[in-house]
Amino acid sequence: MDFTLSARSEDLRRRIREFVDGELIPLESEGASYDEHDNIRPVLLRQMQSRARDHGLWSLQMPRERGGQGLSMAEMAACYEEMNRAIFGPVVFNSAAPDDGNMMVLNKVATAAQKERWLQPIIDGTVRxxxxxxxxxxxxxxxxxxxxxxxxxxxxxxxxxxxxxxxxxxxxxxxxxxxxxxxxxxxxxxxxxxxxxxxxxxxxxxxxxxxxxxxxxxxxxxxxxxxxxxxxxxxxxxxDGLKLTQIRLGPARLTHCMRWLGLAKRSLEIASTYVAERESFGMRLADREGVQWLLGEAAMAIQVGRLLTMHAAWKLDQGDYARREVSMAKVAVADTLHKAVDTAIQLCGARGYSRDTPLEWIYRYARQARLVDGASEVHKMVLSRTLMHDGVDFWRWG
CATH class of the missing domain: 2.40.110.10 (Butyryl-CoA Dehydrogenase, subunit A, domain 2)
Incomplete structure (x- = not known):
């Protein structure tokens, strides 16, 4: 694997980061940004989606001829991670579940007539x-x-x-x-x-x-x-329904991982900024060994999750179902998201537990990660079966 992003995908990743930092993260501190279910208010969502479209950041996962950007799974991994540094990010870029997975499977298996009737309106953002x-x-x-x-x-x-x-x-x-x-x-x-x-x-x-x-x-x-x-x-x-679920759920599980890694990174960003400034008993929190251990462990877990996710994305791009790789990424990243946000709340203390930061939002959202698209225990069971069948070749190269 070559982890170097193409010039085009690196440009998209950079522009997504700029959009997230400049347009979306500031909305999180405004109470008027939220609807009654703690998500972005519909009117505001439409405004932000229009801006994302104007910036050429719309439906990255869909083919160019249908109005998307035609990214591979590996390219999506980098861009989706950037999107979900903001809690409203994925839905603004038309890359949120369940639309994301539905668009990908319809693009793969639907007839031409079905794509026009059922897929294109989702890509265009006129329906959910x-x-x-x-x-x-x-x-x-x-x-x-x-x-x-x-x-x-x-x-x-x-x-x-x-x-x-x-x-x-x-x-x-x-x-x-x-x-x-x-x-x-x-x-x-x-x-x-x-x-x-x-x-x-x-x-x-x-x-x-x-x-x-x-x-x-x-x-x-x-x-x-x-x-x-x-x-x-x-x-x-x-x-062919079971086959369709396999086609849909593998990539959909992995895009969950991509987005969750963005939330995990954002959690550590918030914590790192706080401990760099907060002093206690004559010393910055960032200079305390115990704090450094917590941050270091969470940062390392995020990087492990990124490598698992990128490897699975690469295998999907090669035409493999990547069942083992997707399951491993899904279990590891779900745990990592919880670890990262829990660490961030602990380091930020009462501020982290309050609604002065999005950490409590991320914490509540993170708990579902170990359940959605197959509970972690189910994925571990599947991995165990594969290990018993493959033996040492479970860890084969290629």
């Missing part, structure tokens, strides 16, 4: 999207194979019945990707469908309260009752 897979127990969670929502074919339509919950962004989404069971086959039993929020036969039961802060549209509980979806809105082949 959602990925409806997770269900209440005993339905699917980290294991998509436990999906109980059904789709039964009737002529050129599918009749959908079922129950989903913790569906991110559903409260404001217009375009949805839905996972449903179409047979009892263990590997080919799931199929993916597209539907619009105005289609009849489904409802949002509630917006589930969470520790927060929340993404726009929250995390919702949905119910489907004899919903009719035309076969033309089926993604990939009948029974």
């Amino acid at each position: 999207s959602s990925f409806a897979m997770t269900e209440p127990a005993p339905g699917s969670g980290s294991d998509p194979g436990m999906t109980r929502t059904t789709a039964v074919r009737q002529g050129d339509h599918w009749i959908v019945n079922g129950h989903k919950h913790f569906i991110t962004g559903a409260g404001v989404a217009a375009h949805f990707i839905l996972m449903a069971r179409t047979s009892d086959d263990a590997r080919k039993g799931l199929t993916a469908f597209l539907f619009h929020r105005d289609d009849p036969g489904w409802e949002i039961v509630r917006r589930i309260p969470i520790m927060g802060p929340e993404e726009h549209g929250g995390h919702c509980e949905l119910r489907f009752s004899d919903m009719r979806i035309p076969d033309e809105n089926r993604l990939m082949g009948v029974g």
Whole structure:
């Protein structure tokens, strides 16, 4: 691997940093910047998105011919990290979950007609999207194979019945990707469908309260009752739903890591500035060995996470699924984000625990990292299975 960024991606990374520092971080200290769910206020979001578009920093992950910048996964790693040094960053650049993962999978697997109808409006920022897979127990969670929502074919339509919950962004989404069971086959039993929020036969039961802060549209509980979806809105082949989830979730998990590393770095930036100025018992906090150890350990963990993330991104760029690499990055970076912000709050003391800095926002957000897109324990289980199968070749080169 060559860690040198191309001239173009380095230019984008630098311009993103300037935009984040000049336009977004100042908003965090203004109470009027936030909506009732601790995210950026919708009117302000639209203003900032327009400015990001004007600066040529819009939809970096999408092809140029569709209005994006056509970055590789490795190039995205550097740029996404810069974006999320600001808590509002990803959504301003149209690179936030779940839109980010939905755009990438639709760009890979949708037909030309489906891309025009379902993908392009998400890229343009005229609609938001959602990925409806997770269900209440005993339905699917980290294991998509436990999906109980059904789709039964009737002529050129599918009749959908079922129950989903913790569906991110559903409260404001217009375009949805839905996972449903179409047979009892263990590997080919799931199929993916597209539907619009105005289609009849489904409802949002509630917006589930969470520790927060929340993404726009929250995390919702949905119910489907004899919903009719035309076969033309089926993604990939009948029974290819599990394959679609694998195509989507690997890159989506890794872009989470990229963004989380930005939040981890920002946490240490805040702590480093504070301990460099704060004096106690005749000495700056930064000159105390115990403080140096805490900062050093957190900084080292961030760098380990960056290397794991970049390696996984590089493998994805080579056409590999990079399942081991993505799982390792996801577990390590989720832990690192919590370690970094927890360290920063400890070093900043009461100020860190207050809302005078974004650290408490990041801390609440960080706790979900070990749960979303597969709990850490599930990823470790998968890694263990791979180790038992591959033996010493688990650590093979290439």
